[in-house]
Amino acid sequence: MQQSTRNDAKTVKRARRFSVAPMMDWTDRHCRFLHRLLTHEALLFTEMVTSAAIVHGDAERHLRFDAIEHPVALQLGGSDPVELAKATRLAHDTGYAEFNLNVGCPSDRVQSGRFGACLMAEPELVAECVRAMRDATDRAVTVKCRIGIDDQDTEESLDRFADIMVEAGVDALYVHARKAWLKGLSPKENRTIPPLDYDRVHRLRARLSPLPMMINGGLDTLEAAEAEMAYMDGVMLGRAAYHNPMLLAEVDQRFFGVAREPIALATVMQAMAEYADRELANGTRINNIARHMLGLANGLPGARQFRQILSVDACKPGADSSVMYRALEAVNPVLVAEAV
Structure with missing residues (x-):
């Protein structure tokens, strides 16, 4: 639109x-x-x-x-x-x-x-x-x-x-x-x-x-x-x-009242990784993006590790959008295959 x-x-x-x-x-x-x-x-x-x-x-x-x-x-x-x-x-x-x-x-x-x-x-x-x-x-x-x-x-x-x-x-x-x-x-x-x-x-x-x-x-x-x-x-x-x-x-x-297909976590993570790649090219630090994503896996097995990766690994020197895929893998390795 x-x-x-x-x-x-x-x-x-x-x-x-x-x-x-x-x-x-x-x-x-x-x-x-x-x-x-x-x-x-x-x-x-x-x-x-x-x-x-x-x-x-x-x-x-x-x-x-x-x-x-x-x-x-x-x-x-x-x-x-x-x-x-x-x-x-x-x-x-x-x-x-x-x-x-x-x-x-x-x-x-x-x-x-x-x-x-x-x-x-x-x-x-x-x-x-x-x-x-x-x-x-x-x-x-x-x-x-x-x-x-x-x-x-x-x-x-x-x-x-x-x-x-x-x-x-x-x-x-x-x-x-x-x-x-x-x-x-x-x-x-x-x-x-x-x-x-x-x-x-x-x-x-x-x-x-x-x-x-x-x-x-x-x-x-x-x-x-x-x-x-x-x-x-x-x-x-x-x-x-x-x-x-x-x-x-x-x-x-x-x-x-707008019907939408349920959006999968893998889809969200892939979109955010692609967004992060564009932003990193303009000087944005990955943790400035990842910090907003900590609650995405709430209630899922592996959610704690998901949050840890996004909050700790994203702050490390050289961190890039791969941290998002690693966080997703902590929840369910199969989802990573769907996202990449």
Whole structure:
């Protein structure tokens, strides 16, 4: 499918039925290449990239991606409307299908830069950012947020935040169904300690319908994600999809009704080895690709050795795509014959 058709509004809106969350240090372009082998329909997200890094840094390095990744959304971090508009304009020319503003990350580093979850206390500023980004592109501009921060009342403050986003013309909301505690909890603790409140997100979606709204947080299985489709327009999985990537192979059938032949592990490993060969020729280190593949053999005999080869051998000097075939052989030697 051509890039233009993979970026059109109808395709992107449909793709939001299932998306893989933006995750710092994880959902880079190598990870997204792997995930796209497993699901052709889901919406993929970049890691969060700051607007400053794009505008004042190496924009080509931060924005580069493979056409196979479409549809792919760029998540931006920032709070300067002018800078965000410039970053969106540069990214628009690169070909991203959607531009998402991060209003959910609770890390100290992000807070010190005045973006992420702390912006939930400044909805008017977020609205200015959304309007500036919308003026810079004709593609979707969306926001990913929490249900609240610290001592906020999640009924009143979330409604107010969402209403201001609607007034600013946001195209969709992704809501992590937990508060973020900016004082007293680490980013890791913020992923597990604040209680999940799916009902609060369901009420918000019902009140703001037909605004598209996707839910995120604590969805560890496809069954749990499917149950949320009774209330939401889409679901977003993060760590569950990253640590068990083969579950993505079921997404097209279960969430989009698109029948696909089950993809074999050998097929995935061969495609990733061929991708690695191309990337190595451009200076990429094999471990930067292999590190995203550790969960592919979860539950299979030999999975431990599979992970060890990809995590240890891939870091050795001179390592190449052969480590992927050796990892596959640890699971089942017959599969290697099918792959090579």
